[in-house]
Amino acid sequence: MFTGIIEATGIVQNIEKKGENIHFTLTCPFTQELKIDQSLAHNGCCLTVVEIDGDQYGVTAIAESLIKTNLGQWNSGSEINLERCLKFDGRLDGHLVQGHVDRTGTVKNIEDKDGSYFVTIQYSETEDFTTVAQGSITVNGISLTVAKSENNTFSVALIPYTWEFTNMKNLKIGDMVNLEFDIIGKYITKLMKNNATLSL
Template sequence: MFTGIIEATGKVEKIERRESNIDFWLSAPFAGELEIDQSVAHNGCCLTVVEVVNPFYKVTAIHETLAKTNLGCWDVGTEVNLERCLRFEGRLDGHIVQGHVDKTGVVDSIENRNGSYFITIKYDESAEYTTVPQGSITVNGISLTVAESGAGQFSVAIIPYTWAFTNMRNLEKGDVVNLEFDIIGKYVAKLLKKQNVIK
């Protein structure tokens, strides 16, 4: 489990394809602290550490993960948002994030609004995956508040710190991003669907 508060960014150093899976070697400031079997969110996608050679570590993305996320778009040199799993000994600063990417979206526009950034993202909306204004959404692993919500799209406002500290500053129109919708909203939608309130 995660909070959506990015701890650091890492860099893809090596990509090894093994049948339908891909092994990624990444460098990260905390690589030497990682242990095998530890969970780390990469652009919001939870992956298991399988090898550590400080300052590098390796994770494996299986076919299902590659099909649901933007990991298949990574190249050597790609900057990745990183968050280690939540410790239950402090404040929950973001929102409850599982590290299970629901689907991808596409950046439709990026506006610089006097130092903050307003990003609109389009996605294939369904009854299970929707947004509401001031609700929570995770984009590339970052816990964000929905500023505006429309049919098949939503917008978020990015403060300067988040822009500078994460890989959001590298986004361009047309880029694919990982999306994890609010877990409470997903449960509500599923219950309503079971009761035939929504289709």
């Protein structure tokens, strides 16, 4: 479980395809604090640390993760948002995030609001996922508040710190981002669909 509060960014050093999977080697400021089998969210996707070598560590993304996320678009040098798993002896500064990416979205517009940034993202229309204004959404692992919600489109407003401290500053129109919708909203959506089916 995560909070969507990014600890640091990491840099992809090497990419190795192994069958249908991809093994990534990265560096980050806290590599020396990591341990084998530890869960670490990469752009919001929970991956297990499988090796540590000096200032580098390795994770493997299986085919299922590659299908649902933007991991397959990473290159050597890509900057990745990182968060270690939640410790239950501290404050929950973001919202409850599972690290299970639901789908990807596409950046449709980026507005510079004289220091803050208003980013609009579109995702494939589906009844399974929805956003609401002032609700929570995770974009590339970042816990954000929905500023505007429409059918299969939503916008978020980012303060300068979030923009500069994460990889959001690298976004361009047309880029693919990882999305994890609010878990409470997902449960409510499923319950409503089940109730509607039972009433037919």
